[in-house]
Amino acid sequence: xxxxxxxxxxxxxxxxxxxxxxxxxxxxxxxYLFWYVQYPNQGLQLLLKYLSGSTLVKGINGxxxxxxxxQTSFHLRKPxxxxxxxxxxxxxxxxxxxxxxxxxxxxxSLTVIP
Amino acid sequence: xxxxxxxPSHSVIEKGQTVTLRCDPISGHDNLYWYRRVxxxxxxxxxxxxxxxxxxxxxxxxxxxxxxxxxxTYSTLKVQPAELEDSGVYFCxxxxxxGQPQHFGDGTRLSIL
Numbered sequence: 001x002x003x004x005x006x007x008x009x010x011x012x013x014x015x016x017x018x019x020x021x022x023x024x025x026x027x028x029x030x031x032y033l034f035w036y037v038q039y040p041n042q043g044l045q046l047l048l049k050y051l052s053g054s055t056l057v058k059g060i061n062g063x064x065x066x067x068x069x070x071q072t073s074f075h076l077r078k079p080x081x082x083x084x085x086x087x088x089x090x091x092x093x094x095x096x097x098x099x100x101x102x103x104x105x106x107x108x109s110l111t112v113i114p
Numbered sequence: 115x116x117x118x119x120x121x122p123s124h125s126v127i128e129k130g131q132t133v134t135l136r137c138d139p140i141s142g143h144d145n146l147y148w149y150r151r152v153x154x155x156x157x158x159x160x161x162x163x164x165x166x167x168x169x170x171x172x173x174x175x176x177x178x179x180x181x182x183x184x185x186x187t188y189s190t191l192k193v194q195p196a197e198l199e200d201s202g203v204y205f206c207x208x209x210x211x212x213g214q215p216q217h218f219g220d221g222t223r224l225s226i227l
Contacts, residue, residue, distance in 0.1 A: 041220075101147065
């Protein structure tokens with residue numbers, strides 16, 4: 001079975017500073033990769049996705065992520081965070097050829113400090 | 115378009131009672147998924163419907179959980195009888211094509227006392 005690791009459970013960062021949220025996955029087979037964000041009292045919203053093609057993908061709200069196949073990573077980055085980015089972020093992996101489900105990490109709680 | 119809607123948003127029941135959660139997927143989405151997040155842990159897959167058929171129910175914890183999707187539209191997830199360890203947030207998601215991004219609802223927070 002697939003496993004997804006988000007090593008940082010909580011990440012505090014000052015406003016306008018850069019941030020990187022790490023995600024590693026275990027599968028060596030073909031994968032689709034996603035980052036979702038959950039704002040307080042809301043559902044999961046898709047930030048960005050990697051299905052194929054360019055390994056650098058850009059999402060909403062200025063976020064981007066880079067797929068690194070050799071390191072089985074899909075880290076999320078933003079060069080300058082805003083207070084409104086405070087939320088929980090989930091990395092998810094889909095192995096479309098071998099199953100039906102998304103595998104999620106445990107989530108990273110990002111807190112932007114004014 | 116309307117998103118995935120879940121009802122209720124919160125449910126507090128006592129151990130041994132029955133609870134039914136409902137999910138309305140995005141119109142036209144044949145694929146419907148249920149997930150659960152127990153506090154502090156990862157979001158875990160429960161099952162996947164394609165239209166009214168259960169494609170994969172390997173994540174269902176035990177036979178106290180019953181999911182249905184009659185007519186291939188909305189789905190229900192019933193827990194009977196509820197146990198303390200069933201507490202958590204239950205998410206529903208839908209997609210038009212399997213493998214494409216799943217659209218999630220706001221979740222139902224279930225608390226078993």
